[in-house]
Amino acid sequence: MSFLNIPDVFIGSTDDGHTFVVLNRRIRDADWLLTDAGFLARKHLGRTLYLLPPGTARNAHESAGDAMDGLLNHTIDIVDLSWTTRWSPDTPEADPDLRFQFTDHTVTATAETTTARSLLEQHGFALAADGSAYQPPPGLEQSHLLGAVTAAEAHAYAHGLTVHVGLGIPTPTDIPAAPRRASPVAPSPPPGPATRRRPR
Secondary structure, three states, X not given: OOHHHOOOEEEEEOOOOOEEEEEOOOOOOHHHHXXXXXXXXXXXXOEEEEEEOOXXXXXXXXXXXXXXXXXXXXXXXXXXXXXXXXOOOOOOOOOOOEEEEEOOOOEEEEEOOHHHHHHHHHOOOEEOOOOOOEEOOOOOOHHHHHHHHHHHHHHHHHOOOOEEEEXXXXXXXXXXXXXXXXXXXXXXXXXXXXXXXOOO
């Protein structure tokens, strides 16, 4: 299973600057919420992708924030690892303090500051033998791997660090196919408090 298929909603960025949203279950009004925020719906390998083309970081930040606000009324199971939406008027664009790079079945992390290195270690990442990058604990399933990155990324933002997450998806056409569903889609749970919300 692709890590994109784990949460109800996955928000990410392709290497060429597209912001995308993947829905892994039916969510009431999701199509309207996303298209009203400026995302374009497109069929791709058995799923509907919602895409924002490359543009200004501010526009992507605001569009994704508007969509997330609406989606949070229906689910709190949202993972946002997009680098294209990390715009802040107080933070100039620069090389990130912390960088995560997903590959086929794992992720590596590099840190530019002592604070970023300490944060990775707090989340169980260990420096590789050659000292080039940090790696998560061995043997993690994809859901736990995604959780480790999400927790470390949120922790980094709480400390004012800049983060870039590379998903290993060059363009929208490289986004993995939808999984085959063995059973009907489960009904939506009642709305609850958000566990992580983008600062606006």
